[in-house]
Amino acid sequence: MRHIISILLENEAGALSRVAGLFSARGYNIESLTVAPTDDRTLSRMTIVTRGSEQIIEQIVKQLNKLVDVVKLQDLTEGAHIERELMLVKVKAVDAFREEVKRLVDIFRGRIIDVTDSTYTLELTGTVEKLDAFVKALEVTDIIEVVRSGVTGIARGDRALTI
Amino acid sequence: MELTGADIVVRCLQDEGIEYIFGYPGGAALHIYDALYTQEKVKHILVRHEQAAAHAADGYARATGKPGVVLVTSGPGVTNAVTGIATAYMDSIPMVVISGQVPTHLIGDDAFQEVDAVGITRPCVKHNFLVKDVKDLASTIKKAFYVATTGRPGPVLVDVPKDITAHKTEYIYPKSVAMRSYAPVSKGHPKQVKRALEILLSAKRPMIYTGGGIIMAEAQSELRELVRTLGYPCTNTLMGLGSYPADDPMFLGMLGMHGTYEANMAMHDCDVMLAIGARFDDRITGDLAKFSPYSKIIHVDVDPSSIGKNVRVDVPIVGDAKSVVTELLNQMKAADRKPDEAALKKWWKQIEEWRSIKSLEYDRTSELIKPQFVLEKLHEVTAGDAYVTSDVGQHQMWAAQYYGFNQPRRWINSGGLGTMGFGLPAAMGVQLAFPDSPVVCVTGEASIIMCIQELSTCRQYDLPIKIVNLNNRYMGMVRQWQEFFYDRRYSHSYMDALPDFEALAKAFGHSGMRIEKPGDVEGALREALAMKDRLVFMDFITDQTENVYPMIAAGSGHNQMHLHPGTGEPPEERELA
Numbered sequence: 177m178r179h180i181i182s183i184l185l186e187n188e189a190g191a192l193s194r195v196a197g198l199f200s201a202r203g204y205n206i207e208s209l210t211v212a213p214t215d216d217r218t219l220s221r222m223t224i225v226t227r228g229s230e231q232i233i234e235q236i237v238k239q240l241n242k243l244v245d246v247v248k249l250q251d252l253t254e255g256a257h258i259e260r261e262l263m264l265v266k267v268k269a270v271d272a273f274r275e276e277v278k279r280l281v282d283i284f285r286g287r288i289i290d291v292t293d294s295t296y297t298l299e300l301t302g303t304v305e306k307l308d309a310f311v312k313a314l315e316v317t318d319i320i321e322v323v324r325s326g327v328t329g330i331a332r333g334d335r336a337l338t339i
Numbered sequence: 340m341e342l343t344g345a346d347i348v349v350r351c352l353q354d355e356g357i358e359y360i361f362g363y364p365g366g367a368a369l370h371i372y373d374a375l376y377t378q379e380k381v382k383h384i385l386v387r388h389e390q391a392a393a394h395a396a397d398g399y400a401r402a403t404g405k406p407g408v409v410l411v412t413s414g415p416g417v418t419n420a421v422t423g424i425a426t427a428y429m430d431s432i433p434m435v436v437i438s439g440q441v442p443t444h445l446i447g448d449d450a451f452q453e454v455d456a457v458g459i460t461r462p463c464v465k466h467n468f469l470v471k472d473v474k475d476l477a478s479t480i481k482k483a484f485y486v487a488t489t490g491r492p493g494p495v496l497v498d499v500p501k502d503i504t505a506h507k508t509e510y511i512y513p514k515s516v517a518m519r520s521y522a523p524v525s526k527g528h529p530k531q532v533k534r535a536l537e538i539l540l541s542a543k544r545p546m547i548y549t550g551g552g553i554i555m556a557e558a559q560s561e562l563r564e565l566v567r568t569l570g571y572p573c574t575n576t577l578m579g580l581g582s583y584p585a586d587d588p589m590f591l592g593m594l595g596m597h598g599t600y601e602a603n604m605a606m607h608d609c610d611v612m613l614a615i616g617a618r619f620d621d622r623i624t625g626d627l628a629k630f631s632p633y634s635k636i637i638h639v640d641v642d643p644s645s646i647g648k649n650v651r652v653d654v655p656i657v658g659d660a661k662s663v664v665t666e667l668l669n670q671m672k673a674a675d676r677k678p679d680e681a682a683l684k685k686w687w688k689q690i691e692e693w694r695s696i697k698s699l700e701y702d703r704t705s706e707l708i709k710p711q712f713v714l715e716k717l718h719e720v721t722a723g724d725a726y727v728t729s730d731v732g733q734h735q736m737w738a739a740q741y742y743g744f745n746q747p748r749r750w751i752n753s754g755g756l757g758t759m760g761f762g763l764p765a766a767m768g769v770q771l772a773f774p775d776s777p778v779v780c781v782t783g784e785a786s787i788i789m790c791i792q793e794l795s796t797c798r799q800y801d802l803p804i805k806i807v808n809l810n811n812r813y814m815g816m817v818r819q820w821q822e823f824f825y826d827r828r829y830s831h832s833y834m835d836a837l838p839d840f841e842a843l844a845k846a847f848g849h850s851g852m853r854i855e856k857p858g859d860v861e862g863a864l865r866e867a868l869a870m871k872d873r874l875v876f877m878d879f880i881t882d883q884t885e886n887v888y889p890m891i892a893a894g895s896g897h898n899q900m901h902l903h904p905g906t907g908e909p910p911e912e913r914e915l916a
Contacts, residue, residue, distance in 0.1 A: 186520055190461075190469070193461065194461060201462050235644065238643050238646075239644050241644075242643075244465070244486060244520060245466075339519060
């Protein structure tokens with residue numbers, strides 16, 4: 177099962193490597209990992225997408241909680257939640273493809289954020305599935321470069337990860 | 340008044356009430372060493388290798404329950420200590436390691452004796468810190484002691500760059516620590532305890548299995564009361580030996596790979612298992628698929644991540660062993676239910692049958708010295724009251740099986756990491772903590788060589804440790820596995836070109852003995868232990884072919900034990916009550 181785990185951790189040097197080190201040392205897998213400070217500069221918020229059996233996920237949550245730098249965490253997938261990923265794509269855009277790619281960007285509600293004579297740089301936000309579908313659709317032209325931020329997320333409704 | 344960082348380090352140790360620190364000086368730690376020189380409150384023990392500093396601090400911590408403190412320099416000082424830190428980590432031993440670091444402006448420059456101490460120790464510490472401002476130094480050291488000694492204890496490293504030890508600031512040692520990200524649970528949830536009690540009282544074939552957590556929490560009296568009130572059998576892990584008296588009839592001995600027949604069979608056949616402060620390690624469970632197939636499991640542990648890690652648990656209780664067992668006892672007194680006497684009688688009858696196999700029997704007629712015999716005699720001569728440290732291998736298992744520990748904190752060994760070289764330095768820490776008590780290091784000729792240099796430290800501080808070297812000219816446990824599982828291909832397990840240990844001990848300024856006949860064992864032990872003012876190295880030349888029994892081979896279940904060839908095979912047909 178795929179799980180999205182949100183973590184509030186002390187914004188200190190080395191905190192990230194404690195989390196990353198835990199995953200590699202115990203052989204847990206990381207599909208994606210994002211991290212940045214929150215509105216409270218002393219805290220970072222990290223989002224990890226991982227996969228594993230219920231027993232493994234339970235261990236991941238317990239082991240993360242055990243890290244002294246981890247203040248609080250939440251398994252977003254345990255309840256209703258919103259997940260988003262940001263993607264930037266550079267594609268070849270010449271001749272008829274300039275219009276075709278523009279149409280695709282509109283359909284997926286993306287944006288063209290940079291233009292040259294022969295390329296477009298596109299921005300798209302959405303779920304992993306939406307981003308995957310967009311990349312597939314873009315295969316009509318040449319994709320030069322894809323960069324994805326990794327998933328970040330937040331719980332729906334009143335549920336929140338705060339201290 | 341403003342103090343230098345180095346003075347602050349020493350003042351923190353004084354204010355923490357630290358008696359001994361174990362260390363080795365070097366460039367990055369020189370300011371701290373200079374600060375140590377001008378005071379007498381904290382006594383520094385100069386080891387001969389940083390690994391030994393960590394083991395000695397570890398031994399001190401295991402014997403006293405107080406945190407062990409280590410001081411090393413940067414680079415190789417830290418890397419040498421890593422084995423000792425990892426040893427303490429695996430066995431949850433409270434320890435604070437202060438390491439010198441190159442000056443902050445050189446960090447990352449591949450400076451002389453620079454190593455990323457925080458990075459290299461991260462996987463084997465409970466937590467670690469790099470101090471970047473002298474203003475944070477005292478509060479960081481306070482946090483280090485707090486984290487190391489609370490919850491599930493463990494080693495904490497504080498890396499202090501040399502320039503920080505020269506900078507000055509006002510010294511304030513915080514009285515208490517509050518960390519929003521660290522709040523260890525101590526009390527178990529009363530509702531969970533209630534559920535546990537219901538299951539415990541409905542048991543027909545109960546088993547109480549306890550580990551090092553009882554010793555950490557000082558819960559031995561509570562455990563005793565629990566076992567006696569319930570009338571249930573009790574077994575200890577290697578790390579838990581001494582938490583329940585070995586000479587008590589309710590005690591079934593150690594369990595696991597080299598556990599007794601009765602302990603392992605009872606683990607296999609029980610219908611309710613109460614595990615306290617034990618972590619279902621692979622040396623305990625054997626093949627998980629075959630582990631205790633009929634039991635409901637109640638697991639008490641201070642570390643939530645220990646629960647449900649290896650086996651499924653029916654009633655998890657997160658909490659300190661002492662508070663949970665106390666709560667169990669209180670609820671039991673209030674409950675009107677009693678254990679099922681009839682079922683219990685039947686269960687004990689079965690256990691006694693298993694016990695009658697005498698799985699720890701060995702050949703007592705041999706003309707060679709049997710290692711088991713040495714340990715039985717050691718128990719006799721010391722009245723079971725010595726602190727016994729060990730290294731790792733056959734001698735460690737024999738000490739665990741035959742010494743018979745009746746009190747906690749007397750059995751000091753590297754259980755989790757299995758570190759050869761642990762025994763002698765650990766004994767130094769124990770002897771310093773208890774200068775008037777007998778401290779015996781049970782070792783083998785392969786293990787003792789790994790930290791033999793510490794004989795020099797023992798001489799410097801007049802530590803009257805007694806070394807029992809069970810010398811079989813093999814890495815015995817390796818040889819045993821090669822005999823059983825590698826068709827007797829004894830690849831590199833033979834210890835060739837051994838030193839004359841008696842002469843070696845003398846060269847270091849100690850006494851030495853060589854004992855070759857079973858008839859001389861007791862006399863030698865008595866003579867050595869009577870020499871209270873000196874270290875005596877007893878080199879016992881033992882039977883090379885002796886193996887540790889019983890044994891559960893890797894991948895087998897608890898009911899599939901190899902017994903000593905002389906014991907005969909266990910009965911096959913069994914009926915569950």
